[in-house]
Amino acid sequence: VDWKDRRMWPTVLPIMLVTFPAAAQYYFWEHFRLPIGATFLCLALLVGEWLDRYINFWGWTYYPINLVWPTSLIPQALFLDIVLLLSKSFIITAIVGSMGFSLLLYPNNWVILAGFHQPTEQYGQLMTMADVIGFHYVRTSMPEYIRIIERGTMRTF
Numbered sequence: 001v002d003w004k005d006r007r008m009w010p011t012v013l014p015i016m017l018v019t020f021p022a023a024a025q026y027y028f029w030e031h032f033r034l035p036i037g038a039t040f041l042c043l044a045l046l047v048g049e050w051l052d053r054y055i056n057f058w059g060w061t062y063y064p065i066n067l068v069w070p071t072s073l074i075p076q077a078l079f080l081d082i083v084l085l086l087s088k089s090f091i092i093t094a095i096v097g098s099m100g101f102s103l104l105l106y107p108n109n110w111v112i113l114a115g116f117h118q119p120t121e122q123y124g125q126l127m128t129m130a131d132v133i134g135f136h137y138v139r140t141s142m143p144e145y146i147r148i149i150e151r152g153t154m155r156t157f
Helices: 012-017 019-032 037-061 074-087 090-117 129-136
Strands: 119-122 125-128
Touching: 012 019, 012 090, 019 037, 019 074, 019 090, 037 074, 074 090, 090 129, 119 129, 125 129
Parallel strands: none
Antiparallel strands: 119 125
């Protein structure tokens, strides 16, 4: 929860992530004429991410599973596929679809993250709930002396 509001998550992640749904979209469109490639790939990625979260976070370290959900990508993938379906053009899909894919990431996940932006006072400092979670649940393989809490940007180790 606490790392998802960093500066790189809403900017770098969608730019890097749009390449895989675009490749799947090309394959499904060229071979089957089905505009479902991005949605299919994001659903498969979501299943793999949930398996990874459950096995690694809960199975190995008993980290609370409700704090480590993957990024929701289905609305972005649907938008990408709808742009291809309506335009039938890879150029328009690359311009309009990828822009919408990137711009929809943060508003789509904001609903999930909004509850963790609630302010709370802990140890005499004003923090968000996500900061408190990152402070109390220290991740594995992270030494105590590397423990960093950055106020305002929600970066914790």
